[in-house]
Each structure stands twice: as structure tokens, then as C-alpha cells.
Amino acid sequence: MPGLPLPSGEGTRVRFMISLESIANSIHEWLYSTFNETVAMLLEFTIIGVCIIGLFAMLGLVLIMMERKVSSWMQLRLGPNRVGPWGMFQTVADTLKLIVKEGMTPNGVDKLLFNLAPFIVMIIAMVIMAPLMFAKGLQIWDVNIGVLFITAVSSVSVIGILMAGWASNNKYSLLGAMRSGAQIVSYELSAGFAILVIVILTGSLKVSDIVLSQENGWWLFKGHIPVLIAFVIFMIAVTAETNRAPFDLAEAESELTAGFHTEYSGMKFALFFLAEYVNIFVVCALGATLFLGGWMPLHFGTDTEFNRIMDYIPSSVWFMGKTFFLIFVIMWFRWTFPRLRIDQLLNLEWKYLLPIGMFNLLLATLIAIMGWYL
Amino acid sequence: MPGLPLPLGEGTRVRFMYHQVEIVKEPVQTEPNVFDDMVINVGPQHPATHGVLHLVITLNGETIKKVEPHLGYIHRSIEKMCESLSFRQFIYVTSKMDYLSSHINNHGCCLCVEQGLQIEVPQKAQVIRVLMDELTRIASHVLWWGAMAMDVGALTPFFLSFREREMINDIMEESCGTRLTMNYMVPGGVMADVHPNFVRRVNEFISHFKSKIDEYDELVTNNVIFQNRTKGVGVLSKEDAISFGVTGPSARGSGVSCDIRKLYPYEIYQQLNFEEVIETAGDSFARYVVRLKELRQSMHIIEQLINNIPEGDFQAKTKAVLKLPKGEFYSRVETARGEFGVYIVSEGGTTPYRIKFRSPGFSNLSVLDHIARGAKIGDLVAMMGTLDLVIPDIDR
Numbered sequence: 001m002p003g004l005p006l007p008s009g010e011g012t013r014v015r016f017m018i019s020l021e022s023i024a025n026s027i028h029e030w031l032y033s034t035f036n037e038t039v040a041m042l043l044e045f046t047i048i049g050v051c052i053i054g055l056f057a058m059l060g061l062v063l064i065m066m067e068r069k070v071s072s073w074m075q076l077r078l079g080p081n082r083v084g085p086w087g088m089f090q091t092v093a094d095t096l097k098l099i100v101k102e103g104m105t106p107n108g109v110d111k112l113l114f115n116l117a118p119f120i121v122m123i124i125a126m127v128i129m130a131p132l133m134f135a136k137g138l139q140i141w142d143v144n145i146g147v148l149f150i151t152a153v154s155s156v157s158v159i160g161i162l163m164a165g166w167a168s169n170n171k172y173s174l175l176g177a178m179r180s181g182a183q184i185v186s187y188e189l190s191a192g193f194a195i196l197v198i199v200i201l202t203g204s205l206k207v208s209d210i211v212l213s214q215e216n217g218w219w220l221f222k223g224h225i226p227v228l229i230a231f232v233i234f235m236i237a238v239t240a241e242t243n244r245a246p247f248d249l250a251e252a253e254s255e256l257t258a259g260f261h262t263e264y265s266g267m268k269f270a271l272f273f274l275a276e277y278v279n280i281f282v283v284c285a286l287g288a289t290l291f292l293g294g295w296m297p298l299h300f301g302t303d304t305e306f307n308r309i310m311d312y313i314p315s316s317v318w319f320m321g322k323t324f325f326l327i328f329v330i331m332w333f334r335w336t337f338p339r340l341r342i343d344q345l346l347n348l349e350w351k352y353l354l355p356i357g358m359f360n361l362l363l364a365t366l367i368a369i370m371g372w373y374l
Numbered sequence: 375m376p377g378l379p380l381p382l383g384e385g386t387r388v389r390f391m392y393h394q395v396e397i398v399k400e401p402v403q404t405e406p407n408v409f410d411d412m413v414i415n416v417g418p419q420h421p422a423t424h425g426v427l428h429l430v431i432t433l434n435g436e437t438i439k440k441v442e443p444h445l446g447y448i449h450r451s452i453e454k455m456c457e458s459l460s461f462r463q464f465i466y467v468t469s470k471m472d473y474l475s476s477h478i479n480n481h482g483c484c485l486c487v488e489q490g491l492q493i494e495v496p497q498k499a500q501v502i503r504v505l506m507d508e509l510t511r512i513a514s515h516v517l518w519w520g521a522m523a524m525d526v527g528a529l530t531p532f533f534l535s536f537r538e539r540e541m542i543n544d545i546m547e548e549s550c551g552t553r554l555t556m557n558y559m560v561p562g563g564v565m566a567d568v569h570p571n572f573v574r575r576v577n578e579f580i581s582h583f584k585s586k587i588d589e590y591d592e593l594v595t596n597n598v599i600f601q602n603r604t605k606g607v608g609v610l611s612k613e614d615a616i617s618f619g620v621t622g623p624s625a626r627g628s629g630v631s632c633d634i635r636k637l638y639p640y641e642i643y644q645q646l647n648f649e650e651v652i653e654t655a656g657d658s659f660a661r662y663v664v665r666l667k668e669l670r671q672s673m674h675i676i677e678q679l680i681n682n683i684p685e686g687d688f689q690a691k692t693k694a695v696l697k698l699p700k701g702e703f704y705s706r707v708e709t710a711r712g713e714f715g716v717y718i719v720s721e722g723g724t725t726p727y728r729i730k731f732r733s734p735g736f737s738n739l740s741v742l743d744h745i746a747r748g749a750k751i752g753d754l755v756a757m758m759g760t761l762d763l764v765i766p767d768i769d770r
Binding site (some may be wrong): 071074075076077171172175179190245246248249252255257335336337338339340341342343344 | 407414420421422436523526527528529530532533536537545593594599600602603750751752753754755
């Protein structure tokens, strides 16, 4: 249900927060009071669709800019600094260039799959955003299987990548797509086990419940060792799932030139590129929700002055701050580590992360049963 | 004593560098199996080949069955060009072969001409030449370090390496006039005296580099992923290294003692205190370690010389037109990549009758197929990185 207010307003100990909740609620109420139910729902769908497309584009631009600036800081460079203040509009200029570029379809490709693949990847990246809670009360769809929905839908994106690699009729693309398939399918397991730890401790798959369960402390702090292990595994696994260095084998530049999107150019390439960054945002947002409390402010204890001061910071700022911190960590990985080899990548998953994740899940279950968390 | 004459009979330190061993190799399957094999063209335009090298790779999944280097994309027939250039002129062409160690290429050619004309190079010129050689070696190895890290997927080291390389390029620019393909060495010495800032700036560079070289180890050498990627990969045995004629750091990583500066010392290398770096593992990591240790050795050489540049001429008096006596002349130097040999056949005229360059890159490339079989594609890139191929040096 779009823009549904949080059901648990009264029970929370969050006293005062500047939030977008009231705006969302008033729009919702106004729409339902002005139009009949069907039209109001359709209008809400439209508003949300436009918002998500806008967010998709904005995130792409902001994150690419961030990547450029982060990498330039790490590499003794200035980064883009010509277009706009501090080069802020460089990505906008690049996107414009990609939009006006010819959308080329090379000879010998499977035309349908070739042209379909970027859209599948993009649509998946958008759909995963539905259950994410961007701020207090700002959530598109608080489905009761929210976390499961995210993991399930995000695994579909591998189909888009395989499709692109296969349809390109290019050996580099094929190798990149095969690597990507092996990699994403493997690392999903570890990511899933890491997510399950939180689900067990919370007892719910619903994103809003998971966030609310952390109001007296984020899971990373109150979940003891299992959550710490799960967090590390989660960060490694999502780095691999989003095809980022050091797990960027699917598009290993020095080996496969550009991997699965070698043959793509223009806006079709840009869609892959944007989808990659939006995927990073989504997994980092998920990590922030599960381990760092989502939009929850930093709270210690139950009723202290410190908590009250923290409450004055808007919830959206908390959420975005945490998410962008995790994104920064993932970018930090990329600009520091060398790339793994394909067999080492699979060894890491199947021989180390997966067994550790399984035992960690048992440990977490024990802790949840005994109630050894705050 | 500039360059020993061939045959190597009368030298003071005759040590046979190589003994021939039969190359043991699996039989080459010439025709690719169209049903099982995937043939993939790496290059001539490919980020991993660092130039226009074309590798035809036969794959079985990700595993390499055969690597076939195809050359000739940047062949400029430098050897033929040299035949129509005078003994002064041909030296300038050679800096375009291995553009990362152009000083040392020029040096080898100068040694050969000086050997033919019996020119005594002044002490100052010798010191300057060695200084330039070692600076070039550092610049080349530093660039290699960045490119190697980039090959295995770490992009940041490339920029760190350019920080150091820029300083050397600036020093070169001041003294030699160019930053990359220097033409500073002439028969009889160097073309001009070093810039007044030279000593200060080299000292600055050495103190800067000393504080930064540990960063290299922190960032790349001690990285677990990097060690996993390179240890036990592309193992080249000592025997194979000798049989394929591999020289330079690539061979020293396999335990072959082949440093020309030690074996056939030229200029003032005999009086200098430095070690020949030898590792015995023979894998990519050993070759990597050899180069990093050589950086420190080169720094050590520069430290010994930089504050002791003698007074005197920077160039010996030579005739305007050089005429080598009839005969054959050979000289060898140690470039950043290995042994560089210059072989001149003279008929007594003003131009060489025939010139042959023995470039290190060509023999180093020839070993690629031997060590790459059975490895993964990612390994191939790491191996090519540690062989340190410069394509214009291979093709000439």
C-alpha cells in the first residue's frame, strides 16, 4: 500500500523527529478524499513511479560523481572539476552525451535479448527499492516479506547479465556473463545467511519491524558476535553480488576489456552503468536497515539526553548517512584491492564464507532462543 | 672497460652465463579443436597487453591451453633504418625501441661504438651515464609496478607510481631536454653537462622515494589477494629460463644470475657497491619481488654517486665523422627488462653495414606460452605483467 503511515506510532520511544511522514500522509489522505479509490490508487502509483525513476536517475548521477571524487582523493588526483562547481555536473554532461549517442545494435547479436537485457537489469534495480524504508514513514510498500522480497528480486538481475553476455555474440561478453552467473548465484547464499541472522533476532521479515526493533540500539551493537560476523559476511557478499572490485570479475577490465557489456554503447550501456550504482545503493541501504538501524537515530540506553539530541536529526538524514557510509566503504574496497581470480572467488565463498555463515546462523539462533541480546 | 668483445675469451671475469638445456614441453596441438576449444584474440587493442601485442589464446573454459603471440603491429624496421644512419645518428633511433629505458639503449649503442673506436670515456661522463641509467631503471620499475597492480585489478597504485615517475621525468627534462625518449648519450660521453639543479633534485627524489617505497609493500606486496594471485602462478624453472634466453629481473626471479652489471661490468659498475637480486621461486611473485628489491639497489647506487660527481669533461674529444674499423663489435648492457645487446658489423664506412639488437623483451615474451598453459585468464594477465613486456622493444 503506497505511502502507508507507520502502524506503530504510539509505541515508539522516538519522541520528536522532523520527518516526511506527515507530508506523505497528507498527500495520501487528500488523494483518497478527492478521488474515488481506484483513481486515487492509480494516481499514487504514478506519483511513486515518477519518484522512483527520478530517484534512479539522481542516485546514478550522485553515486557516479561520488565514485569519481572518492577515487580521485585516493589517487592523488583532483577528479572532475570543470563542469559546474567542483565538477558537479560532469555526470550530467556524460549522461547527456550517452543519451544523444546512437543506440547501436551490432550485427550478429540476438536483437531481442540484446535490447531487452539492459531494461531487465534496470527494472530489477528499481523494483528492489519498493520495500526500502527511506525515512520514518517513507516507504513504498511495507510488505510483510520485505527482506525476502529484496533478496528474491535482486537475484533476477543475474538473468539480465547472462542475457546481455549471451546475446552479444562476443567471447569476452560470454566469459564475463558466465563468471557473473557463477559469482552472483554463489554469493547470494552468503548474503542470505547474513540477512537471516537479523531476521531470526527480529522475528520478522518486515522491513519496518526490523527498523523498529533497533530503537534501543542497532543490531550491530546489541547483537553480539553473530551480528558482527554476519555484517562482515554481508558486506563481502554484496560487494560480490554487485560485481564490484575486488570481485569485479564479470567486467574485469584488464582481462575481459568490459566483460558482459563490451558490445553495449550509448544509453543501453548507461542503463547497465546506472543499474550497477543503484544496486550498490540498494544493498547498502539494506545493510544500513538490517545492521545499522535504518532511519533509527543512534540511541544508547532508553531515556537519556543524548538520545533526545540525536532525535532532532531528521530520520532521512540518518538513513542516507548510514547508506552513504556503507557505499563509501564499498568504494574504498574498489580503489584499494586487487581483483581475485575466478577459482579463488568461488573458494572464498564455498569453503569459507558459506560454512562460517551457517555456523553463525546456528549461533544467532542460540542467542535468539536464550534471549542474550538487549 | 666498455663492452667485452666477442668471443668472450680474454675477459677478466669469464663466467659462462648460460648452459643450454633441452626445452621440455608438451606437444603443441596445432589445429584447434573446433568443438571444445574457444579461441580468443587478446589484442592488438587490449588493456592488458600494454601496447599492440596480439595474443591468440586457446581456451578450455577459463583455462588456457595455448598462447600464441603475434608480432609485427609496431614493427618500424629500426635495424634496417640504422644501416643508413651514421654512427652518431643511429643511437637516437634506439631510444624509441624500449621507450621506458631509452637511456640504457643509447648507452649500449654508445658502448659498442666506443669499443670500435677505442674511445676513453671521461670519468665524469661515466658517472653521469650510470646515474641516468639507474634513474631510468627506477622510473621503469616504478611504472611497471603500477601497471602490474593495474593488471591484477588494483587501480590506485598506478597513480602512486606516477607520482614518483613524474619526479624522475622532471629531472630528465632538465638535464636531457626530453621526458621520455631521451637522446642524451653520445659516443664519447654525454651530450651536455647535467643541469645545475640535478644533484639537488636527485637527492630530493631519493629522500622522497625512500619514504614512499614502503607504501608499495603495504599497499600491494603484503596484500593477501595480490599474493594469492601471484604466488605459484607462472612458474618458470631455472633451466627453462636459461633455455628460453630469459634475462633481467624475470630470469633472476627464477634464480638465474644474469645481471650484466655484475657479470660483464661496464663503465664504473665494478667499483660500485650493489647486489644482484636473486629469488629462486620462479613464480610471478618472485619476479615481482626482484623488481621491488632492484628499486632499492638502484637507489643505493645513486646514493653512492650523486654527491661524488667528479670534475672534468663530460665528453671525450671525438672526430666529427665517426668511422668504425672493419670488423664486428658487440656490447651488452642491463636494461630494466634484461640484457640488451648491440651487434654492429662494420665495413669501415661511416654507416654500419649491419646492426642487430638483442632486445630483452623478445626472449621474455617467448616464454609466455610455456608458463601460461594450464593457468586461468586472470593468471595470464598477471604473468604478462611480471614479464614486463614493452611491445616496441619486442617488435623494433
